[in-house]
Amino acid sequence: MSRRLEGKAALVTGAGSGIGRAAAAVFAREGARVIVSDVNVPGGAETVAAIQKQGGEARFIRCDISKPAEVEALIRGAVEAFGRLDCAVNNAGISGVMAPTGDYPEDMWDRIMATNLKGVWLCMKQEIQQMLKQGGGSIVNTASAAGLVGVPMAPAYVAAKHGVVGLTKTAALEYAKANIRINAVCPGVVRTPMITVATDGNPEIEAAVIAAEPVGRMGTPEEIGEALVWLSSGAASFITGAALPVDGGLVAQ
Template sequence: MNGRLEGKAALVTGSGSGIGRATALLFAREGARVIVSDVNASGAEETVAAIQKKGGEARFIRCDVSKSAEVEALIRGAVETFGRLDCAVNNAGISGVMGPTGDYPEDAWDRVIATNLTGVWLCMKQEIQQMLKQGGGSIANTASVAGLVGFTMAPAYTAAKHGVVGLTKTAALEYAKANIRINAVCPGLVRTPMITDTTSKNPQIEQALIADEPVGRMADPEEIAEALVWLCSGASSFITGAALPVDGGVVAR
């Protein structure tokens, strides 16, 4: 344990798998007490068990981040459990269906925006209120390279992630003097269930995606987790309002 977050109380949404699980595990390894949150109870409980197996402290609180009442209960439960909330990673998200803008289904649009954008805002709203009470904190949002550049056939996902980047910058400016730092990471292609569920059915898709990566490979979830932990730690104390690409060079084109 390196202790970059020693004694901190942390929350990671969407931590039942993928980037969220890797982040919760790394937070715990760095000394944080972690609230693991997801709609997938079995996956989240596996994350909690993995943390506890290595001597860390974690608790699961189920939450659908698109529902205001559940988000309020989540933050209330986190504070009741650990007494405060020092770090929050708003990571919960869905990919949605693929399709061109002119034909995109309205119900699919609503689901993606509700989870990927409104969900981040609802979480930030409650987290900021708690951090104001206690005198500060750090928030890191999981956006995407799709929050920095356009991606065809993914209008809802791209719009939501652009929204997360804009929301991150706005809130960072609003609360900079309140000792609340707010940043975002923008991952590129990461080997998570969101990707592997698609590529496992068609290996050619995986090959095409990797071929489009300047570094010639996917990222591991742990590589994104490292950026999220750094943004929540004192090592990034003069950074707020940043949208950090962790993308193997995609947006450098």
């Protein structure tokens, strides 16, 4: 069976756990050489070890995507490792605290914006420059269903993810003729460490979250990883500027 990304060089940020880890594993399964990046060094190392155990090729580069110098070093390191950058998944993000807009802590607002929006832009900036040099590539940003609809008590997260969707569409238009496709996935409720923190391990809160999903369950990181890889592959060659809900019907309600 042919592998969809055989020989491609890929980068996945936030790959130390959750959706990023699952995405990195699917990229490797499909034949890509993968740069795994995260601020979580032990988590990143675990992701690399799991990929290598399955016969894939992966390397870890630590990066805080909110810091421009670290992002520049990340992209430089990725190109030094594999010679080019064909696919980039900008997945790293944080959830922050839950509070109404009028009471939201300013320091937390700034932290979420620095990582979830500015960090994505910093990564895109460097990735686009590299892809222009080599004649093309694919970028997929992890937005959220919260980038398409409002979510009470999460103003900073929602604002940042809406920003990611807008940034994705704008950049897609700017670089469409340069053979660089830029898309976003918008996951619904997915069983990851982030959702565990958000529900605080409370079964009643978790049940309420699941009840919001028309399919009656949470998604899995692997399901989001499959969408990320599909958008990065030749199978999606005529798709750019899309914000694809992968959400069990959540935003269709």
